[in-house]
Amino acid sequence: MLSNDSSIQLPFTVESVAKVLAWGAAPDMAPHSHRQIAEWCDRFWCRHLDVDAPEEIERLLPILADVETQWDLYLANTYSLDELRTRSFENERMPTAWFEEWLKAACR
Incomplete structure (x- = not known):
C-alpha cells in the first residue's frame, strides 16, 4: 500500500536506513515505492556530503549512494529517453535481491 505523500x-x-531498505526488499508490504x-x-x-558524520552514519553513505545510483541506472537501462521524460516510475521496482544485499551490508 503506497503512501499518498510523495516522500518518506x-x-x-x-x-531508518534499515527500515527503508527492508521496505525495498518487500515492496508488496511497503508504504513507499x-x-x-x-x-x-x-x-x-x-545531507552528510560536506560534514563529518558519525562513524555509524559514515559507513552507510556508500550504501545510500548505491541505492540512488542503481535506481538511476536501472531506469536508464530499462527505458527509452522518451519514456524517461514522460513516465513517473512510481510503480517501477528494482530487483528486491538488491535491497536484501544493501540491508545486509547496512546491518553489519
Whole structure:
C-alpha cells in the first residue's frame, strides 16, 4: 500500500536506513515505492556530503549512494529517453535481491 505523500518522512538515522531498505526488499508490504526509497536515500546522502558524520552514519553513505545510483541506472537501462521524460516510475521496482544485499551490508 503506497503512501499518498510523495516522500518518506523519517529521520536520517541508522534505524531508518534499515527500515527503508527492508521496505525495498518487500515492496508488496511497503508504504513507499522504490522511487521514494531511492529519493530518500539520496536526501540522506546529500545531507552528510560536506560534514563529518558519525562513524555509524559514515559507513552507510556508500550504501545510500548505491541505492540512488542503481535506481538511476536501472531506469536508464530499462527505458527509452522518451519514456524517461514522460513516465513517473512510481510503480517501477528494482530487483528486491538488491535491497536484501544493501540491508545486509547496512546491518553489519
